[in-house]
Amino acid sequence: MKRFILILMLLINVIYIASYLINFDSFTLNKLWIVFFLISLCLSILFMFRSKKQSVLSIAAIVASISSLGAYGFQYVISNLMG
Numbered sequence: 001m002k003r004f005i006l007i008l009m010l011l012i013n014v015i016y017i018a019s020y021l022i023n024f025d026s027f028t029l030n031k032l033w034i035v036f037f038l039i040s041l042c043l044s045i046l047f048m049f050r051s052k053k054q055s056v057l058s059i060a061a062i063v064a065s066i067s068s069l070g071a072y073g074f075q076y077v078i079s080n081l082m083g
Contacts, residue, residue, distance in 0.1 A: 002047050006057045009040040013064035020071045029079060033072060041065040 016033060040061060048058035 002051060003057065006044065006047060006061050009044065010057070010061045010064050012036065013040060013061070013068045016068050017064070017071060020068075020075065029072070029075060034069070037065050037069045037072065041069070 044058045044061040044065060048055050048062070051058075
């Protein structure tokens, strides 16, 4: 079950990053994304410390969550700076 959750979180983060890179529009600035990224980050850290077998998958989900948060923040700053 943990593996399925980690793969799902990783997949959603990768889809966000791909949609961010393909089209830079307001779809990627939805407030629901930031909640998902924070939940994904917390669960990945929790799973990484609990299970040593799935630590590689947890680290991949952590890195994807942090990069998604960075992309979201960058787009938020740029969109507010430019109007």
